[in-house]
Amino acid sequence: MIFQNDLILRAARGEDIERYPVWLMRQAGRILPEYRKVRASLSGFKELVETPERAAEVTVQPVDLLGVDAAIIFSDILVVPEAMGLEYQLIEKKGPWFEKTIRTEEALKYANTDFDIEDRLSYVLEAIKIANKEINGRVPLIGFAGAPWTIFCYMTEGQGSKTFSESRKILYTNPSLAHELLNRITDVTIKYLKAQINAGAHMIQVFDSWAGILGEEQYAEFGLKYMDKIAQAITEVPLTLFAKGAHNSLSKIVKMDCNAVGLDWNTDIVKTRSLVGENKTLQGNLDPCALYSTHAEIERLTNNMLNSFESKRHIVNLGHGVYPDVDPEKVKTFIKTVKNYEIKY
Amino acid sequence: MIFQNDLILRAARGEDIERYPVWLMRQAGRILPEYRKVRASLSGFKELVETPERAAEVTVQPVDLLGVDAAIIFSDILVVPEAMGLEYQLIEKKGPWFEKTIRTEEALKYANTDFDIEDRLSYVLEAIKIANKEINGRVPLIGFAGAPWTIFCYMTEGQGSKTFSESRKILYTNPSLAHELLNRITDVTIKYLKAQINAGAHMIQVFDSWAGILGEEQYAEFGLKYMDKIAQAITEVPLTLFAKGAHNSLSKIVKMDCNAVGLDWNTDIVKTRSLVGENKTLQGNLDPCALYSTHAEIERLTNNMLNSFESKRHIVNLGHGVYPDVDPEKVKTFIKTVKNYEIKY
Numbered sequence: 001m002i003f004q005n006d007l008i009l010r011a012a013r014g015e016d017i018e019r020y021p022v023w024l025m026r027q028a029g030r031i032l033p034e035y036r037k038v039r040a041s042l043s044g045f046k047e048l049v050e051t052p053e054r055a056a057e058v059t060v061q062p063v064d065l066l067g068v069d070a071a072i073i074f075s076d077i078l079v080v081p082e083a084m085g086l087e088y089q090l091i092e093k094k095g096p097w098f099e100k101t102i103r104t105e106e107a108l109k110y111a112n113t114d115f116d117i118e119d120r121l122s123y124v125l126e127a128i129k130i131a132n133k134e135i136n137g138r139v140p141l142i143g144f145a146g147a148p149w150t151i152f153c154y155m156t157e158g159q160g161s162k163t164f165s166e167s168r169k170i171l172y173t174n175p176s177l178a179h180e181l182l183n184r185i186t187d188v189t190i191k192y193l194k195a196q197i198n199a200g201a202h203m204i205q206v207f208d209s210w211a212g213i214l215g216e217e218q219y220a221e222f223g224l225k226y227m228d229k230i231a232q233a234i235t236e237v238p239l240t241l242f243a244k245g246a247h248n249s250l251s252k253i254v255k256m257d258c259n260a261v262g263l264d265w266n267t268d269i270v271k272t273r274s275l276v277g278e279n280k281t282l283q284g285n286l287d288p289c290a291l292y293s294t295h296a297e298i299e300r301l302t303n304n305m306l307n308s309f310e311s312k313r314h315i316v317n318l319g320h321g322v323y324p325d326v327d328p329e330k331v332k333t334f335i336k337t338v339k340n341y342e343i344k345y
Numbered sequence: 346m347i348f349q350n351d352l353i354l355r356a357a358r359g360e361d362i363e364r365y366p367v368w369l370m371r372q373a374g375r376i377l378p379e380y381r382k383v384r385a386s387l388s389g390f391k392e393l394v395e396t397p398e399r400a401a402e403v404t405v406q407p408v409d410l411l412g413v414d415a416a417i418i419f420s421d422i423l424v425v426p427e428a429m430g431l432e433y434q435l436i437e438k439k440g441p442w443f444e445k446t447i448r449t450e451e452a453l454k455y456a457n458t459d460f461d462i463e464d465r466l467s468y469v470l471e472a473i474k475i476a477n478k479e480i481n482g483r484v485p486l487i488g489f490a491g492a493p494w495t496i497f498c499y500m501t502e503g504q505g506s507k508t509f510s511e512s513r514k515i516l517y518t519n520p521s522l523a524h525e526l527l528n529r530i531t532d533v534t535i536k537y538l539k540a541q542i543n544a545g546a547h548m549i550q551v552f553d554s555w556a557g558i559l560g561e562e563q564y565a566e567f568g569l570k571y572m573d574k575i576a577q578a579i580t581e582v583p584l585t586l587f588a589k590g591a592h593n594s595l596s597k598i599v600k601m602d603c604n605a606v607g608l609d610w611n612t613d614i615v616k617t618r619s620l621v622g623e624n625k626t627l628q629g630n631l632d633p634c635a636l637y638s639t640h641a642e643i644e645r646l647t648n649n650m651l652n653s654f655e656s657k658r659h660i661v662n663l664g665h666g667v668y669p670d671v672d673p674e675k676v677k678t679f680i681k682t683v684k685n686y687e688i689k690y
Contacts, residue, residue, distance in 0.1 A: 168634040266560045289513040
């Protein structure tokens with residue numbers, strides 16, 4: 001595949017780049033009025049996720065309207081548990097909610113692995129194909145999935161939580177159930193990511209949103225072990241691992257078989273670089289709240305971050321998904337600042 | 346004041362101890378059936394907080410029923426913003442909710458400092474006096490307050506949040522408003538803590554529940570700066586600072602003018618000890634979810650933690666508040682294991 005702009009792939013692989021590539025987590029959806037228009041024409045978020053033409057449309061919008069260096073397929077990490085047999089709803093102002101949860105062996109019947117991914121998640125794969133047609137080689141398309149630990153959290157807790165104490169309880173009361181479920185999620189996730197690659201994803205990111213709620217030992221046993229299986233399996237395209245809040249485990253993550261490591265906004269880039277050397281690309285990590293500042297201040301804060309880079313191995317992003325009420329003009333200032341920055345390496 | 350058991354005060358000051366002292370955050374309230382009975386006899390959590398006789402009663406319950414080495418006054422960190430002029434409600438299954446928020450200079454009228462703490466928060470001070478009468482010198486009584494940053498979060502966001510993006514927005518858009526509000530909260534908090542000490546609190550803990558959502562620099566400017574003012578001001582009794590999730594700032598916190606530093610369950614005790622030397626007492630940090638294990642497993646996990654201590658300067662606790670559905674018998678196993686442990690230092 002020949003791209004007009006493949007900066008992000010080169011940066012991920014540690015190859016030469018003319019400037020740092022930039023994209024934003026949650027760039028598809030949330031902030032653009034053009035996205036809200038599409039969303040308003042449908043019954044809700046889930047219908048949008050499940051309608052390939054429209055999902056593709058909002059995937060491409062930030063490429064056209066913001067000038068990012070990559071698209072990311074518009075979808076949700078919870079399509080995986082749903083495909084396995086655990087349906088979810090998205091409740092306004094509350095977030096995801098599962099009617100059933102998996103807290104016993106008996107409930108494992110809602111965590112199937114024996115189904116045809118290409119069929120059951122065809123809407124995502126179809127959206128990838130349509131989006132690539134529309135992008136037409138301008139930039140690469142990123143596919144993604146939740147990390148097994150994060151998907152486990154939702155399947156066991158049944159909803160968002162500050163502590164995920166129901167999920168974490170299982171690690172103490174029934175670790176073999178936890179491992180069984182994590183293994184199943186991992187198997188399906190690997191198949192799903194490979195299907196995304198077959199459909200046209202040029203890069204993969206795995207999101208471990210709830211990495212930060214486990215201590216180092218438990219995260220190694222119930223989180224990284226399964227993230228590592230994914231890292232071993234995904235060899236076809238560059239892979240980014242983003243374990244939010246896993247500060248204690250960063251030294252382990254940077255040794256995993258991936259190209260890039262996502263950093264949340266609380267992670268020190270300079271310290272992480274000294275930990276990782278030149279072995280990995282770092283992705284991130286401007287505080288999403290920085291985009292509430294004035295244009296001049298956004299420019300200053302973005303340049304500060306860029307000045308802290310001591311390597312060409314960086315992909316610029318926020319340290320978390322862009323917040324819904326951020327002015328798209330502010331996002332453009334962020335992107336423009338990155339594009340104007342003269343790379344030193 | 347002569348105590349039958351002043352282990353916790355001696356451990357905080359780094360003096361000799363026969364064994365490690367133990368208590369649990371949220372031990373007053375939540376888990377005991379005897380607490381639920383008191384709570385059910387009143388209209389709700391707030392009435393309990395505001396009724397000194399009953400607040401004192403549930404404060405003393407864990408001393409009688411669990412055998413902890415300290416009592417902590419039953420109250421809420423949100424009594425401070427309420428005293429300043431910002432009323433809150435506690436909504437079942439949702440948490441605190443403020444009708445008004447402070448996001449403009451004009452709204453600072455809901456953040457008064459010019460009032461008589463001893464009068465407006467008399468119910469807390471009265472509860473401290475009654476609790477001490479009932480405890481009658483068996484163990485010390487801990488007073489507490491939220492750290493300015495955490496109180497700021499609630500006063501500006503108006504409710505709990507995963508990201509506190511409204512609170513953090515202000516740090517970028519109106520830092521002088523942030524500092525003004527933080528200064529006001531700090532002034533009131535210092536007066537409030539001194540009033541608690543005058544009323545009979547033998548030790549103070551400051552909780553910074555939302556420390557972990559700021560990057561290191563912002564937490565230094567908007568969090569630690571004000572925590573430090575409190576640490577400088579509270580000289581009468583031992584002081585514990587607990588900044589949950591502030592892993593990047595631990596090296597700064599252990600240098601502050603306090604006796605003890607609380608560690609959440611994700612913080613490595615051995616690494617923290619090597620950072621702090623013998624200058625501070627460490628408090629914590631068993632994962633609250635460990636108390637869902639079997640009795641034998643709780644014993645094993647607690648002994649593991651105790652074996653990791655390389656100093657006498659420890660106060661045993663969980664790494665977060667005890668969860669509501671934990672069996673009190675499991676809590677007793679945790680406490681008994683600590684009491685039976687032979688200290689090496």
